[in-house]
Amino acid sequence: MANQAHENHHEPHVLPLPVYYGIFGALLGLTILTYAVSFVGLPESLALGVAMLVASTKAALVAGVFMHLIWDEKLNILVLAVSVLAMLLFFGVTLMDEMSRGLILPEEGTLFKQNEDAALKEAANPPPAEPGAAQAGGKGAKLKAAAGSGEGSAAAPAAAAAPAAGSGEGSAAAPAAGSGSGSR
Amino acid sequence: MSSATNAHDDAHGQAHHKFHQHHFLTMAQQASSAKFGMWLFLGQEVLFFSGLFMAYFVFRALYPETWLHSAEYLSKTMGGINTVVLLYSSLTMALAVRSAQLSDKKGLIINLIQTIVCAFIFMVVKYFEYSAKFDHGFLPGALYHGHEFIPGRPELFFTVYFTMTGLHGIHVVAGIGVLFWILKRAIRGDFDSTYYIPVENVGLYWHLVDLVWIFLFPLLYLVR
Numbered sequence: 001m002a003n004q005a006h007e008n009h010h011e012p013h014v015l016p017l018p019v020y021y022g023i024f025g026a027l028l029g030l031t032i033l034t035y036a037v038s039f040v041g042l043p044e045s046l047a048l049g050v051a052m053l054v055a056s057t058k059a060a061l062v063a064g065v066f067m068h069l070i071w072d073e074k075l076n077i078l079v080l081a082v083s084v085l086a087m088l089l090f091f092g093v094t095l096m097d098e099m100s101r102g103l104i105l106p107e108e109g110t111l112f113k114q115n116e117d118a119a120l121k122e123a124a125n126p127p128p129a130e131p132g133a134a135q136a137g138g139k140g141a142k143l144k145a146a147a148g149s150g151e152g153s154a155a156a157p158a159a160a161a162a163p164a165a166g167s168g169e170g171s172a173a174a175p176a177a178g179s180g181s182g183s184r
Numbered sequence: 185m186s187s188a189t190n191a192h193d194d195a196h197g198q199a200h201h202k203f204h205q206h207h208f209l210t211m212a213q214q215a216s217s218a219k220f221g222m223w224l225f226l227g228q229e230v231l232f233f234s235g236l237f238m239a240y241f242v243f244r245a246l247y248p249e250t251w252l253h254s255a256e257y258l259s260k261t262m263g264g265i266n267t268v269v270l271l272y273s274s275l276t277m278a279l280a281v282r283s284a285q286l287s288d289k290k291g292l293i294i295n296l297i298q299t300i301v302c303a304f305i306f307m308v309v310k311y312f313e314y315s316a317k318f319d320h321g322f323l324p325g326a327l328y329h330g331h332e333f334i335p336g337r338p339e340l341f342f343t344v345y346f347t348m349t350g351l352h353g354i355h356v357v358a359g360i361g362v363l364f365w366i367l368k369r370a371i372r373g374d375f376d377s378t379y380y381i382p383v384e385n386v387g388l389y390w391h392l393v394d395l396v397w398i399f400l401f402p403l404l405y406l407v408r
Binding site for chain 2: 012021076084
């Protein structure tokens with residue numbers, strides 16, 4: 001029972017006062033920093049990045065020291081880490097979906113928008129009349145070029161170029177595949 | 185272990201702590217179990233708020249112009265004042281736990297009162313901010329009837345604004361409730377260095393409310 005009695009007299013882990021005041025000072029400083037940066041007029045994405053970096057630093061100070069997590073049982077750190085990880089997974093997967101929706105044509109099932117853009121370009125500038133055999137090759141080259149020109153704006157250029165090149169081999173193949181996959 | 189120790193003995197013939205519940209072996213086990221439970225709750229709170237943050241990011245990605253212009257109508261200064269108020273209340277809350285660890289009853293009570301006062305100041309500032317939004321017709325969803333022109337879908341921004349700050353405000357009000365409960369027990373003399381886990385857990389909750397605000401402030405007020 002000696003061990004149990006010892007645990008009953010468990011001494012609390014007390015931090016010195018200057019640690020609390022120091023952390024509070026740092027939190028105030030970071031608040032003033034993020035407030036001041038908001039008036040500088042940084043580009044939107046950079047401003048968001050800086051604001052989130054400062055906020056995460058503040059959150060780490062509060063969780064680590066004020067919530068005593070640095071000196072706490074590892075189990076409690078694990079609980080927070082797992083929930084933060086779950087949150088980041090949730091953010092990551094949802095944003096991946098959200099950001100890629102503009103790339104897909106809903107009426108064509110899974111057809112990428114780049115294909116449609118290339119087809120529209122083709123319709124606007126029909127290839128010069130040539131004997132049928134040569135036309136197929138010219139079409140493919142043109143579509144490849146169209147996909148290439150779209151690379152700057154495309155989120156995944158490599159992925160966008162591949163289906164475009166594929167549809168160039170036979171312009172009827174892609175829509176047929178789209179309707180065949182059960183979208184309509 | 186003097187004042188808080190009861191006269192009656194447990195089965196082992198040991199002096200029994202007044203707040204030692206019988207299904208725990210030791211006070212230390214009792215405290216670490218309670219704290220683990222609190223952390224599980226806080227983990228749930230993180231996930232709960234993450235859904236709202238996700239809504240924020242999705243709508244912001246869809247309507248970036250709306251976000252830039254709507255945030256102009258939030259007062260950075262009011263938000264900044266509330267940030268400082270909450271940070272200070274986090275400091276006093278941490279110091280309240282420290283006072284309890286040192287069996288300093290007077291320090292515990294003073295720090296708890298300061299924390300509660302800060303929570304009220306936060307809600308009062310929030311009241312003035314909400315009033316200004318109501319006057320401008322900046323209401324969530326279908327209630328929106330803003331007079332100033334904001335491009336895109338400003339009602340979505342204000343839906344996100346009111347839902348996030350509103351749920352955070354409800355957490356502050358709940359915090360005031362549990363802080364009063366802890367204050368009452370502190371005045372009764374329940375806490376000392378052998379037993380202060382309720383103070384610690386309320387503190388953890390209060391710090392989480394602060395953590396949520398640390399992210400809400402830049403995201404809502406400091407868009408530009």
